[in-house]
Amino acid sequence: MAIVEQKHIWIKGNEDALQEQGVFSLTSYDPRDRLIRAAKAWSICWVLAVLALATFIPVVHLLAAAGLFIAGPIMGYSRYRSLSIANDVTGVCPSCRKDITLKIQPEDSLPIWTYCPVCGAPLHLVAK
């Protein structure tokens, strides 16, 4: 079962003196969920490979089908290896003092460098 966890972090500005608390939200997966996620990714790639084989465009027919056939196990393995994925970070920007929600990449982990969506100031997200 997927569990949404929240960790308290520091949101630091360009100068280390400027910092605010934030909440880093991530979803953790147990082994059964990781296996299901891996099977979905693998099967989607192979279904798309079969559909690519059914096209009548020669380049798409050969290259896309071969690429998707190879990508299936790779995507499945990478999905199975990921214990958790990052959702977002909420907190207060240390530069402009406004509430912010930062969208981050699922594979990101702390520390993260990003920019404030309101004022554009560089932010450093670190664990407490």
Ligand SMILES: [Zn+2]
């Ligand atoms: Zn800001």
